[in-house]
Amino acid sequence: MEFIDINSRNEGKERCTAQVQAVSAGAEHRWGFFLLPLALPVMLLVVWEVLSRKGFIRPTILPPPTDIWQVVVEMTVSGELLKHLLISLERVVKGFSVGAVLGLISGILIGLSPRIERAVALVTGLLRPIPIIAWVPVLILWMGIDEASKITVIAIGSFWPVLLNVIQGIRSTDRKYLEVATILEKSRWMLLTKVILPSALPSIFTGIRIGIGIAWMSVVGAELIAASSGVGYMIMYARELSQADVMLVGVFSIGITGLLIDYIIRTVESRLLKWNV
Amino acid sequence: MSSLTQQLLSITGLSKQFAINSETVQALTDINLQVTPGEFISIVGASGCGKSTLLRIIVGLDSQSSGEITLGGQAIHKPGVDRGMVFQEARLLPWLTVRDNIAFGCRSNATNVEKCRLVDEHIALVGLAGFESAYPHQLSGGMQQRASIARALVNRPKVLLLDEPFGALDAFTRINMQQEVLRIWEAEKTTMILVTHDIDEAIYLGDRVVVMSSRPGTIKKIVPVTLSRPRDRSDYDFVQIRKEIYAEFFEQSPKPFAYAI
């Protein structure tokens, strides 16, 4: 017999909607599902090619896709494309590692302690709105034109999104779980490692994805301004030689690499966050 | 009742006020309750009469405004593993498997071997064998609540507090879980205090049913249930006790005629 019974079945509903989503995702596993994202790029390429061949677009400004592909093949065979890409990628990995680790540590400290947050609020508030590109000349002045300044630019670029998302993730830890840990007399360390950080993990991953995206953009920015290697340099150099095709190869390889990086992180994320449905 | 030294949990003159926007809300007023070791206490009362607040104070998540609670003669001020709690939502950590969730309940100073043994024992106790490596979202509501009970019991607390643990379950699962709790209580001999909206559940499980009234939140009556277990909900004495408790809630409403026995 049930007496006064309010707000009793909320959880059941949430479980149901989660299952419905899972079922409809399974039904979509058909060819159309995989081909759909390819339709638009293929269409654009065909239109572009046709317009170029008919003479509507001047090849010195925008060469047709088949010519660009030719250059991709040449540059791949000579190893030049890969060389520049790998140099840029190495800078990203170094700079992002520094920025992300600093962002994670400061984010945890600020997220856990309102005092620390107040103490640094003015400094972070002032530094955060500065565009990364504005740092490039300053850092060149301080650190010279070689690797250190570029890596620092990337570190600054990836620091902010990681920091903000870590803070947000830590703040949004459900009180209910904290209460459970309190009742079970867990140490502060256990609280952090078993409750707060896991619950912040989805947010932390968001920060990492945005951060690495910005790192990749920052490296190209830094290389466009001052470098003697890397994809950004490759594009700048091709502009000086008026090689539109090489420039476009550089531009698109940036996009494709970014896409790949994001895909890899998403895969890692879905492995690690199996529980997060 | 038994003498004072035999009391496990003793609540005397407990009151609690909350301040909401500079206004004070009297959540609990002069609560007195003595619980003997191994006893099963059910608490029923209208919504907002302070049942959750009482449990939260006993477990140490809130503190009282006045009055005293002692457990085994020691005054209670903060949370401790001698008291376990199960909430209406199972509150399992979504990122841990059933096994790890239950192991999360273990005392920090337990050795690994000890932990494993305790966890396995309690998985079996609540009937979750075979689901050790499932994540909470892969379990039904009833199974989640079983895991939550196991997590609370794995430390062998002196008192287990249950705050509407079956409130979110359907009627069938609820009756099934009531029998499970009874079985666990008989096996473990843990003292239990259960808050519920369901009068039948309170009578089915409790040695005593504490009836609380709201505004101010206080104990109105304590009804002893001396029926032998397992209890039959349609039994004559069961029905009489149910009538007695119903009368506490609806005494204001005019009675067309008195119950005649």
Ligand SMILES: Nc1ncnc2c1ncn2[C@@H]1O[C@H](COP(=O)(O)OP(=O)(O)OP(=O)(O)O)[C@@H](O)[C@H]1O
């Ligand atoms: N943290 C709080 N701050 C202010 N007031 C509170 C707080 N917690 C509870 N109260 C007040 O205390 C009273 C009792 O609340 P409590 O949650 O204990 O009721 P309850 O008997 O458990 O109700 P229910 O059956 O609906 O769960 C309510 O009037 C509520 O507004």
Ligand SMILES: [Mg+2]
């Ligand atoms: Mg309540």
